Amino acid sequence: MDRPAEMFDREYEWSELTRFVRYPGPEATLGVVSGRRRQGKTFLLDAVCRAAGGFYFAATEAGEAESLHQFGTALARHLGEPVPRRFAHWDEAVEVLMTIATSGPTPVVIDEFPYLAKVSPHLPSLIQRALGPQGRRQGGAVRLLLCGSALSFMGSLLAGTAPLRGRASLELVVPTLDYRLAREFWEIGDPALALLVNAVVGGTPAYRREFTLGDTPAGIEDFGPWVVRNALNPGRPLFREARFLLAEEPELRDTALYHGVLSAVAGGNHTRGGIAGYLGRKSTDLGHALTILEDVGMITRDPDAFHGKRSAYRITEPILAFYHAIMRPEWTDLERPGYAVQVWERSQEAFRSRVLGPHFEHLARTWTRWHADAGTLGGLRTRVASGVLPDPAAKTGHEIDVVVFGRDGEGRESILAIGEAKYGDVIGRGHLERLERLRELLVRRDARAAAGTRLLLFSVAGFMPELREAARTREDLQLVDLDRLYGGS
Missing domain, CATH: 3.40.50.300 (P-loop containing nucleotide triphosphate hydrolases)
Incomplete structure (x- = not known):
């Protein structure tokens, strides 16, 4: 056929x-x-x-x-x-x-x-x-x-x-289109614009044609107006899509509870305890709701790279994350025509911290899992995760956005690379030094790591010249910009 x-x-x-x-x-x-x-x-x-x-x-x-x-x-x-x-x-x-x-x-x-x-x-x-x-x-x-x-x-x-x-x-x-295919489908040449659009609508094909009638941002400067005239416009179907996604699922009967859980996750509460605290409930009361949201594919539970019994919840559908981080808190104003521009202007910080930042970290892990080659990672990967590395001496924990696992010659699990993803920061020497300190700490605490564990730095805003120079001479350092994220390995 x-x-x-x-x-x-x-x-x-x-x-x-x-x-x-x-x-x-x-x-x-x-x-x-x-x-x-x-x-x-x-x-x-x-x-x-x-x-x-x-x-x-x-x-x-x-x-x-x-x-x-x-x-x-x-x-x-x-x-x-x-x-x-x-x-x-x-x-x-x-x-x-x-x-x-x-x-x-x-x-x-x-x-x-x-x-x-x-x-x-x-x-x-x-x-x-x-x-x-x-x-x-x-x-x-x-x-x-x-x-x-x-x-x-x-x-x-x-x-x-x-x-x-x-x-x-x-x-x-039948899966959603991944971020690279989504860029092709939307026919967006600029990878920075493609990432912005993907952070709002993900890789769902219907959102380009049926839901926006083919309306694609003309450029970076048109992204905000595009959001206003589509996602924040009460006259467009994308405006209520997140609500309908929950209403259409037969398993989700108590929609108020499920919306609350999603809002908690979108607000940065990724553990069961954090979600429970946000909702004012006991963590034991949320087991069924979290399981159902996982079963219907709206959230996923990512195991912590360093703690087998810990995990972090993440919203899988970008339009749901965008709705709960940006739209739901402003719903009263958004339902009144003419207020979308004001809402969008005052939501810029929330958009960067609650939508773009987490989405970019997810894309960094996706690139590492499916597109980075063995030369970049220092070996063949078996899985990619994120996690919180304990630091008993400082009585704190350090978040690591990307942790790449592989196997050594004897079949034992090893840590090939660790990485950090920053959407809005121009990455410089300070970011590298932090990652080097975390590698030293990891080597002392975890036998799976080694002094040669690769360091991955991801950035949209770019890298300082001295960092790019260091990457040319250091085998253990890899810089991943948007061009590489969308087209290279």
């Missing part, structure tokens, strides 16, 4: 779907496709059906009888029948569905499957039966793809004792 020319990237996803759909076996097969909302799953699966002559059905929030009516109407239209099919129950509908592959492997997509399963909980069991020996004898080479954005539900479809466990031949997660 030829990938549509208008499809940006998604080469891996398209190749996996092609392999699944073109499997020549005569039996029916099952695939599960998931991913956060607005990532282009529907466009991807609809394109598969168009390319292979398949059947695509998009479920809606409706009762069982209405869903069956919609399904029967869509199926009859696909089969070229003048009268809609009438199904009294889903077992009949599934039985018919599994027989439509009359001329070879045929993709069948049920999009927003959680809507159907919510009102018809027995549906996964019916599909399991159709995929079993009896169903295979009666059916054909249907390539059934179940798709949904409710990540916790889609993950549970194939887990534990679920009916469909062990039945799927494809488990595909």
Whole structure:
């Protein structure tokens, strides 16, 4: 199947779907496709059906009888029948569905499957039966793809004792575009502008076209006006997107609590204790809320590099971090047209410290994990983290933004590099000396580190000339600017 020319990237996803759909076996097969909302799953699966002559059905929030009516109407239209099919129950509908592959492997997509399963909980069991020996004898080479954005539900479809466990031949997660692909997608030449835009909207494709009608900042000087006319404009869909993301998740029932947790994290409270203190609750009361937010992909828990039992929570979707750091505290003024410019002007410090700074640190770890080569890091990395290095003598702890782990020749874990990321600072000798002191402290406290552990310094504002000169002669020092972050290794 030829990938549509208008499809940006998604080469891996398209190749996996092609392999699944073109499997020549005569039996029916099952695939599960998931991913956060607005990532282009529907466009991807609809394109598969168009390319292979398949059947695509998009479920809606409706009762069982209405869903069956919609399904029967869509199926009859696909089969070229003048009268809609009438199904009294889903077992009949599934039985018919599994027989439509009359001329070879045929993709069948049920999009927003959680809507159907919510009102018809027995549906996964019916599909399991159709995929079993009896169903295979009666059916054909249907390539059934179940798709949904409710990540916790889609993950549970194939887990534990679920009916469909062990039945799927494809488990595909459609991710957001990473920061480099997002820059290409937005067609932004200036990496400094690309980083600013990415800090607000991330790599969600729909935010460029559907949500902003292709409005891209004309340059750095247009970034603020672009934020005002899109993210802070009550007449644009991006304005309420963060609220809708929570409202659309069926697992998030107490939205006030979840918004509170996200606001705490966006405000710099990354531990469970810090979040609890911000909300005025006991840390033990937040376990369920944090787990649910992790399950639906809105936060992630990053283990501390130096303490196995400690971790830091981070918001995964930039539009959520931007909303809770900038918009939610100013919501009353933002809802009144004409006040967005004032809100944006007085929110500059919060934007730099609560949005840009943490986002740049995250991109520094992302670059180190996926783009930096072994020559840069001094070996092959196995994982990248951040952490707080204890300093008992000074009775304090030192935050290290980037900690790179690898393995030595005997297979033992080693620390290849440590790094610091500063968005707004021109990095000079003082930053390097601090990192050198932390390396000395780390060598004394942790056998995984060595005197040759590499030092990584990340900056948007740039580096002092004497630091660039030092980097030319020192193998253990690497400077990473925006050009390298977006294009080099």
